[in-house]
Amino acid sequence: AGRPKPDSPAQRARACLARHMLNSDAPDHLRLRRLTTAAFTPRRVDALRPRIERLTDGLVAEVSGLLTGGRTADLVDSFAFPLPVLVIGEVLGVPEADRASLREWTYRVGSPADALERGATDQAWAALHAYFTTLIAHKRRSPGDDLFSALVHDASEGGLDDGELLAMAFLLLFAGYETTMNLLASASLLLLTHPAELAAAREGGEARWAAVVEETLRHASPLEGTTWRRTTERVDLGGGAVIPAEESVLVVLAAAGRDPERFPDPDAFRPARHLAGAAADGDAERAAPHLAFGHGPHFCLGSRLARMEAAIALPRLFGALPGLALAAEPERLPYRPGLLVRGPRELPVTHAPRR
Ligand code: HEM
Numbered sequence: 001a002g003r004p005k006p007d008s009p010a011q012r013a014r015a016c017l018a019r020h021m022l023n024s025d026a027p028d029h030l031r032l033r034r035l036t037t038a039a040f041t042p043r044r045v046d047a048l049r050p051r052i053e054r055l056t057d058g059l060v061a062e063v064s065g066l067l068t069g070g071r072t073a074d075l076v077d078s079f080a081f082p083l084p085v086l087v088i089g090e091v092l093g094v095p096e097a098d099r100a101s102l103r104e105w106t107y108r109v110g111s112p113a114d115a116l117e118r119g120a121t122d123q124a125w126a127a128l129h130a131y132f133t134t135l136i137a138h139k140r141r142s143p144g145d146d147l148f149s150a151l152v153h154d155a156s157e158g159g160l161d162d163g164e165l166l167a168m169a170f171l172l173l174f175a176g177y178e179t180t181m182n183l184l185a186s187a188s189l190l191l192l193t194h195p196a197e198l199a200a201a202r203e204g205g206e207a208r209w210a211a212v213v214e215e216t217l218r219h220a221s222p223l224e225g226t227t228w229r230r231t232t233e234r235v236d237l238g239g240g241a242v243i244p245a246e247e248s249v250l251v252v253l254a255a256a257g258r259d260p261e262r263f264p265d266p267d268a269f270r271p272a273r274h275l276a277g278a279a280a281d282g283d284a285e286r287a288a289p290h291l292a293f294g295h296g297p298h299f300c301l302g303s304r305l306a307r308m309e310a311a312i313a314l315p316r317l318f319g320a321l322p323g324l325a326l327a328a329e330p331e332r333l334p335y336r337p338g339l340l341v342r343g344p345r346e347l348p349v350t351h352a353p354r355r
Pocket residue numbers: 021022023033088091171172175176177179180183221222223225226227228253291292293294295297298299300301302303305306
């Protein structure tokens with residue numbers, strides 16, 4: 001029932017979105033990927049750090065304001081959702097004046113159809129589509145120092161045409177915000193329900209916060225599964241598991257993160273398993289990498305940005321609000337619907353300032 005009508009603005013926007021690299025195979029994928037990798041250099045991504053710090057501090061101040069006088073606020077709504085959208089605004093070079101609209105349209109497009117008034121989702125798709133079309137024309141005329149401008153102006157291999165750029169803007173927005181939102185929300189929830197781990201992170205500094213981020217990615221994989229794959233030939237996985245040719249396959253990344261052969265006591269949230277030397281300390285655990293960012297040719301292009309964002313956001317949030325506490329039963333928290341993404345839909349918190 002929530003599907004857009006054929007030939008509605010939402011349907012047209014979705015058709016554009018479907019042309020992106022995550023939905024392409026080589027050689028198209030290779031060309032799109034090479035151009036995007038050239039724009040997402042570590043230097044360009046790292047240069048976003050001061051801006052992400054500023055955006056985080058602004059939002060933390062807003063959250064702090066919402067919590068004054070013992071009030072309750074939703075950490076998803078006020079922090080985990082807006083931060084990644086604002087950061088994608090930086091990546092796409094969206095002017096400050098348009099950020100509030102970007103946040104609102106993204107919110108509407110990402111909301112379940114029954115959560116908004118009739119037609120609101122359609123209007124938001126159309127608004128995003130029109131906005132990105134204008135943004136691309138603007139970047140062609142006057143490029144900024146943002147990553148997206150670098151993509152618009154990279155003419156190697158014929159560059160990207162306007163349709164491909166439009167699909168790219170949508171892909172970056174949706175690949176970048178919903179995943180990171182779930183990472184921030186799940187990490188906050190895990191820290192609020194594991195006070196000893198929160199205390200260890202506060203005392204342990206950068207390396208310990210980085211371990212919290214890795215452990216959240218493993219334990220609460222923000223993308224539950226990959227996008228659909230199709231076998232081009234018979235695949236023998238061993239142990240009697242054979243996938244015939246021409247079959248659709250959904251790889252469940254979240255299950256890989258809880259593989260007991262790889263991660264002893266896999267359901268436990270233990271950031272220390274990711275600290276350097278964890279395996280060497282006589283601890284039988286291997287600091288095995290998780291699969292939260294995927295694997296192979298489609299490995300996440302934003303992993304560096306996502307890790308940096310979380311490693312900035314979490315210590316600042318918990319540093320500024322030392323008395324943050326969950327205002328709901330963790331077992332009763334609603335989760336996002338669907339098979340693709342995973343994370344709490346809301347995270348009510350209160351703050352009791354420490355004396
Ligand atoms: C915690 C945050 C994130 C997680 C867990 C995540 C996870 C993933 C995964 C699992 C894939 C592969 C999907 C598949 O194989 O079907 C992927 C692809 C991708 N991600 Fe991320 N992602 C995150 C953040 C970001 C950010 C911040 C951006 C960009 C701003 C981004 C951009 C992309 C792009 C462009 C692809 C497609 C790559 C390709 O097809 O070659 N991601 N991501």
